[in-house]
Amino acid sequence: MAGKVVLVEDERNIIEAIRFLLSRDGWEVRTHSNGQDAVEILRAERPDLVILDVMLPGKSGLDILREIRADAEIGAVPVLMLTARGQLKDREMAEHAGASRYMTKPFSNTEMLAAVRELVAG
């Protein structure tokens, strides 16, 4: 097993595709669709990587990211941000909030796999 990834995303078919992709590559994948209690889930799961969408119901991905970085237990986990907005200011906001990497939708599966492997490897 390569490691544990938690995917926080509310689009059902994106979840299914990414989960299939990463599972086939040897990753244990947990998914969560709501931003409100995402940080609690992450504290419980202690993943090796978080894939986090920016636009989520309940709480935005950027707010969740800030809470992750402020948390003593899970603050160092690598976080890959997913977003539909590719403007420079959105990238800067994600980096400022503590994203390890930023990926705009739509992404290629190859790009996604490569990013997950690199971020967990450190």
Next chain:
Amino acid sequence: MGSRIRERRVIAGLKQSDLARRVGISPSYLNLIEHNHRRIGGKTLIRLAEALNVAPAVLSEGAEAALVAALREAAAWAAAGDTAGRPMAEIERTEEFAGRFPGWAKLLGDLARRREALEATIKALTDRLAHDPHLDASLHEVISTVTAIRSTASILAGSEPLTPEWQRRFHRNIDEDSARLAEGAEALVRYLEGARDAEADIKSPQDEVHAFLEENGFHFSALEGAALEGGGGAARIEAVLGRSQRLRTEAARHLARQMLRVYVRDARQLPLAALGAALAAHGPDPGALAEALDVDMAMLFRRLAMLPERVAGPVGLVICDGARTLLLRKPVLGFAMPRAAAACALWPLYQVLGQADVPVRLRLRQGEARVIAYAVSEEVAPARFDRPALRRPHMLLLPDFGPGSDALAEREVGVSCQVCPLAGCAARREPSILGGGF
């Protein structure tokens, strides 16, 4: 002004004696006026305008001053964007140009205004694309659906074999997402086609409201007097809004509705009849009127500005908020006001922001325009622990004539820094094309 009156009289085919009789003055006095030996204003100006069948502003220096201001703004815009070192327009000869070639000057002024309107349209559209929540949500929906389709299709097309179960699931997902994508794309096309169908020069809501007020002459007889009895204000307001072709967006209608609610409230507090009687007794003196009527001065300013010109004469009004954004502009007598840019910081409008309970009255000189300005700040929301009091300064502008005006302090002001010739102004925030060394 006298030359303009003579010009209009000649155009109308009237003898001096005929016009003088219609206005109720002697032919010799009219002759002095036409040769610029006497200054007039108020009722005489209004009667002359009525007799010549023109708006009073056409006889005053307003029309030409506005044209010269428009030409200067056009030159300022060209100078600001010029990087090729082309010769600048001869700014110091703007009045001469306008006087010698009025047709060309008007054409240039119209083109400059058109350019400004188009720039405002582009900005409004850009703002809409950047900040429209409906558009944002629609685009997010489309991109998310495309992402799911792309990722799923890539898995299906990959070289690694899939179980029949996974193939079925992914084919179903693509089918679902394709349908969502089609709906999302159709919704976007409908939304954008709706925007294209709108008039090409999409204005900001504030521009639409200004056009609406101008269309109605800043006066709404349907919202005065007996029309408001029995609580008919809200229905009357909606009827007024519904008749306007200028209010195209919900945002503009919302702003206009708020403005008309204030209008109705003011009209109930100070009915037209009472204000008319007070004007007849005291003339357009805001201090005397406020005292006689025992009313709030800001409300009185609004009522005066919203009267038909035949009742109160030419009256201008500017209202801003605590952020100094102009909320209402009613120009008068050649006193130019910026459409979108920040106004001159020397206007007493901004002075009363910092002195809430101290009204200001003084003579303003803006180029060739002379007005008496009255400024007062109105509290629109009281202070709370989570915010300060919210205030809206009002600046009333009246013609510079009448008893007592010579005793007032005078201040030279501009429109905005870009086209202001005042040298050494402590309030200047950017160079002027009219100043030395620009």
